[in-house]
Every structure is written in C-alpha cells, then in structure tokens.
Amino acid sequence: MAEIKKLYEENFKAHMYAKHYVKESKLEYPFFMEDFYHRLFEEGKLKGKTLIDVGCGPSLRAALIGSRYGCDVYCADLLENNRNFIRNWLDNGQSAFDYSGQFKHVAQLEGNDDFGYLEERVKKCVKDVFYCDIMSENPLHPRPLRQFDIVTSSLVLDCYPDQADYLKGAKSIGSLVRPGGYLAFGSSLSCSYYEIGDKTLPSTDVDGAKAKKAFTEAGLKVLQINEYYYKNPVPGTDGKGLFTLYAIKEI
Numbered sequence: 722m723a724e725i726k727k728l729y730e731e732n733f734k735a736h737m738y739a740k741h742y743v744k745e746s747k748l749e750y751p752f753f754m755e756d757f758y759h760r761l762f763e764e765g766k767l768k769g770k771t772l773i774d775v776g777c778g779p780s781l782r783a784a785l786i787g788s789r790y791g792c793d794v795y796c797a798d799l800l801e802n803n804r805n806f807i808r809n810w811l812d813n814g815q816s817a818f819d820y821s822g823q824f825k826h827v828a829q830l831e832g833n834d835d836f837g838y839l840e841e842r843v844k845k846c847v848k849d850v851f852y853c854d855i856m857s858e859n860p861l862h863p864r865p866l867r868q869f870d871i872v873t874s875s876l877v878l879d880c881y882p883d884q885a886d887y888l889k890g891a892k893s894i895g896s897l898v899r900p901g902g903y904l905a906f907g908s909s910l911s912c913s914y915y916e917i918g919d920k921t922l923p924s925t926d927v928d929g930a931k932a933k934k935a936f937t938e939a940g941l942k943v944l945q946i947n948e949y950y951y952k953n954p955v956p957g958t959d960g961k962g963l964f965t966l967y968a969i970k971e972i
C-alpha cells in the first residue's frame with residue numbers, strides 16, 4: 722500500500738493525465754463517468770446538498786454534473802499536484818487547462834450546444850479542495866471525519882491491486898457516506914496496468930461483483946451495477962472495460 726502511494730507520488734503527472742484521460746482520452750468510452758453521474762442525478766436517484774469526489778485527480782467529472790443540481794462539491798485527492806491543478810483551474814478557468822471536449826459533452830447531455838456556462842457553474846459549486854487518503858481509516862485525516870450526502874469516486878480504488886488494500890479502501894470511501902446518503906462509483910474492469918506518458922501504473926483485476934462484495938462489507942447496499950466491455954483493445958491499458966456501481970448507506 723505504501724508502495725502504491727509512493728508510485729503515485731513519483732509517477733502521476735497531473736497535466737499528462739488530464740491531457741490523456743480527460744482531454745484526448747484514448748478510452749473507447751471517455752465520458753463513461755459523466756454519463757453515469759448525469760443519468761443518476763437526472764433520474765432523481767442522487768439527492769443531496771453535499772458531494773465529495775474522492776480521488777478527483779486533475780478532473781472535474783463529478784463537479785460538472787453535481788453543479789447542475791446546486792451541490793456543494795468538495796474535491797479530494799492524495800496528491801498535492803492534483804489538488805493544485807484543480808485550484809489553478811478554479812482560479813483561471815479554461816486558460817489554465819482546456820477541458821472543452823468534456824465540457825461540450827456535458828453541455829450536450831443537458832441539451833445545449835454552447836458549453837461556456839459550465840465554467841462559472843463549476844467554479845461556483847466547488848467549495849474546497851483538500852487532502853484525502855483512502856488507505857487511512859479516516860480518509861480526511863488530519864481533518865475530522867465528515868460525512869456527505871453523495872460520495873463519488875472514479876478510477877481510484879482500482880489503483881490498489883492487493884485484496885486487503887481494496888477492502889480497506891472501500892471501507893474508507895464508505896465511511897464518508899452519511900446514513901441515507903449515496904455512493905456513485907466507477908472503475909476499470911479487469912485491468913492490470915495503465916500508462917500515463919512513459920510511466921506505467923498498476924491496476925486491479927476487479928469487476929462489479931467483487932466491488933459489490935467490498936462495498937457490502939463496508940456497510941453499503943449496492944443497488945445497481947453496470948459493466949461496459951470495450952469492443953476493441955484500448956491503447957495504454959489492458960483493461961477489458963469499465964463499470965459503475967451505485968449504492969446507498971441505509972439508515
């Protein structure tokens with residue numbers, strides 16, 4: 722586990738990740754998570770005021786959708802570089818990093834051709850950007866544990882191939898959901914590595930059923946799983962696809 726965190730500290734380049742996995746994504750279905758969040762909110766399945774995106778990285782996936790529904794969004798990540806990347810975007814907008822492909826996609830989901838309105842909306846909804854570590858019992862340490870109406874997390878827990886770490890991470894993510902609150906989660910499917918530039922990072926051989934087991938053990942009730950298998954191999958990873966999971970913490 723310490724090794725994985727060290728690998729991230731040394732190899733995860735925020736700008737390169739944002740460029741390769743958000744801006745010019747090589748994934749077959751680049752905006753899988755945005756579509757998932759959009760659908761859940763639109764169907765009224767996710768309701769609440771506070772949203773934390775755990776392991777947000779240099780991405781605003783959850784903020785883009787949660788902002789439509791007036792959520793107060795908190796972006797949390799292990800790496801200072803990622804947190805600074807988001808802070809810089811919040812201060813300087815598209816001139817700091819051009820997310821226009823992703824923003825255009827979300828605007829289209831909302832029935833709009835022009836995506837310019839999203840920048841202000843996202844900036845307004847993000848209330849804070851802070852440290853979190855899902856390998857800690859309190860992922861917000863040294864802050865006190867706080868719970869949220871909605872917890873989102875995409876492509877984060879699958880960074881931990883060791884089974885014990887995976888379960889620990891699921892428990893830690895689950896601890897952030899308030900009783901009656903929701904988890905909207907996304908992951909690679911049966912993946913052992915992904916590349917960022919010339920760096921290779923490990924991933925996990927996991928599917929919806931394994932994630933369901935982990936989050937059930939973490940005290941959540943899983944309500945929906947959706948697996949998507951790539952039709953063609955995706956450059957830079959051996960992942961077979963992606964999956965999403967939606968769960969509730971019952972009162």
Ligand SMILES: C[S@@+](CC[C@H](N)C(=O)[O-])C[C@H]1O[C@@H](n2cnc3c(N)ncnc32)[C@H](O)[C@@H]1O
Nearest residue numbers: 776777778780799800853854855856875876877
């Ligand atoms: C593959 S990126 C995903 C980024 C973003 N969520 C997305 O969907 O594009 C993995 C992210 O998990 C973060 N991460 C890795 N280990 C973590 C940990 N122990 N606690 C919190 N975040 C972690 C990394 O810093 C990185 O931002």
